[in-house]
Amino acid sequence: MSIYSKLYRDIIFPFYSSFIKKSEVYNEYSRSLTRLNWSKSELIDFQWQQLEKLLHHCWHNVPFYKEHWKQSGITDISEIKNLDDFAKLPVLTKQDVAEHYDQLIPSIYKGKNIKKATGGSTGTPFRFELNELSNDARQAIMWRGYGWLGLGLGVKSLFLWGDNIGEASRLRALKENLYHRFYNRKMVSTFTMNLNNLEEYITTINTYKPEAIISYVNPLYKIAQFINQNNMRVFSPKTLLTGAEPLYDFQRIEIEKAFNAKVYNTYGCREFMLIAAECKKQQGLHINIDHLVVETLNEKKEPITGEVGDIVITDLMNYGMPLIRYVNGDRATLSTSACTCGNPLPMIEKVNGRKSDVIKTIAGHMIPGELFPHLFKEFEGITKFQVKQSNINNIDIYLVTNEKFNPSDKQLITEEINKYSKQALAINFHIVDDIPLTSSGKYRVTISEL
Structure with a gap:
């Protein structure tokens, strides 16, 4: 790790987060690291405490949920006493959010939330909101997950990712460049990648020499294929992280061969950021249950473990527009096994892709x-x-x-x-x-x- 990386992690970012930005990112990050020293039962107790507070908030402040839950037979939120009771609540769909958008936002947060939207890979963009503390907390959880895979705060990294839509002004481009330099990272758009310019991406990697690369799966796989087919040399980072798309075993093998580095898979979506991530043992993806409640349901809407089901997620920190038992369209298999790495977070055995796939x-x-x-x-x-x-x-x-x-x-x-x-x-x-x-x-x- 470079001198800047160490300074950034230990001094610059804590100061910037707490005193310049006046955000809770670094404090939430520190607290999230402490929770990894807890037992699994302590984490589950913490998860329930956070969930119980959120449910009471929704019952008293979010008009949609009170009516939605009453229609399913809930007469008072105190009836939900544990996670088994919680599983009886109806799920929330993208259509529910679109049709009842305003009713999902508590009056105290109207006009104060951060507005977000997904890219619309299902054909229809999905819009939602979250309060500032929730945004800080999800960034903290992301840095924690990336950190145990070698892409923590301050690590020199290269992102093969999407790009902003529209032509950026010179001032905006300068600001974004300085912003990413501050984070010690380089952003490279995959939107313009094609079979004729792959060598340009390899040159960028060789010139920048990142300690870590994070990428959509398919662009990195295409680059790896090109490297292997043409017997090229490429700079080998200490770690490679993939996300946003399913990672198949044959793709992992191809990428690791090209870069001579391990590939670690992550799972997330824009509505919640990082949901789960592999560790160095690669026995599954650890679920951030201190930030989320992640369930899988069968066709009868019953919770299941050990078999493929539809993912439903609850963000424990988003009080600005709570998403309770939200169906994100993905499918996964929750694991019943504990990882030998010592991380107490439970695991997803496999992310099985989108239900629409x-x-x-x-x-x-x-x-x-x-x-x-x-x-x-x-x-x-x-x-x-x-x-x-x-x-x-x-x-x-x-x-x-x-x-x-x-x-x-x-x-x-x-x-x-x-x-x-x-x-x-x-x-x-x-x-x-x-x-x-x-x-x-x-x-x-x-x-x-x-």
């Missing part, structure tokens, strides 16, 4: 979206792909191909997919020049509009 058939069978990356990696002639379902009878597959592509591959792909569909699912192939990213800079391999 599942391909459905008229007979009621479902093909998980994760099948397709594993299938298409076997075809050297396919550079990029996307599977899209608009109706129950067929799917469209968009392919970016190279000189190794053989038209007979289409038949092999069709046969393999229909092994899982259990019927003759009509498959339409489209050879295209490129497949666009979502507005948030992510690459979706599977889209179901059903």
Whole structure:
């Protein structure tokens, strides 16, 4: 770690956070580190205490929830005495938030909240708000999670991430550049990445020499493929963190081979920031239960563990626009095992992608979206792909191909997919020049509009 990195972590950032910004980020960060010394039962007790306070706040100050919960049979919030009772409360959907936006904001926070929006990877941007302390707390939790993977406060880092929309003025660009330099990081947009400019990204990495790289999965995977295919040399950081998209084992292997460094996966979303992260043991992703309540539900809306379910999340700190049992559209498997690293936070065994990534058939069978990356990696002639379902009878597959592509591959792909569909699912192939990213800079391999 450089001298600046140490000064930043121990002196500059604490002073900047507490006395210049007058925020609670560093204080929350310090408290969150202390909680990692607690036992799991102590963390669960803390989680319930925070949740109980939030539920009472919602009952008395958030009009939507009182009515929403009364409709489900709750006559008084004191009836919710533990997490089992909490699981009886109805879930909150994106549509609920859109239709009852104003009713979800307590009067004391109206006009004072920080406004946010997701990139709209599902087709419709999602807007929400949070109070300042909640924003500080989620930043603290992010730094804690990144920290145990080698990308803590002050570490020289390079972000292969999205970019701001619109043309930035010179003044704005200068301010953002200085801001990121202060944090000892370099931001590199993946929005303009294509097969013809990958070498420019490698040059940037070699010139900047970051201690850590954090990236969307697919851009880093594409760079790694290019490095390995062309036998190139690239600077090896101490750690690589991926997020925003599912990380498959074959992608992890390819990236680690290219950079000669370990890849660690994280899971988060804009509504809550960092939800869970791997540790050095890589036995699952540790869930930040001192900041969130994370559940998985089956089709009957019943809590489950050890099998794939729909994720519902509650932010314990967002009093400005509480999201209680919010369905974020992702699916995961909660683990019943404890990690051998000693971190008391419980784990997600696997993030299984978005619920909308599942391909459905008229007979009621479902093909998980994760099948397709594993299938298409076997075809050297396919550079990029996307599977899209608009109706129950067929799917469209968009392919970016190279000189190794053989038209007979289409038949092999069709046969393999229909092994899982259990019927003759009509498959339409489209050879295209490129497949666009979502507005948030992510690459979706599977889209179901059903």
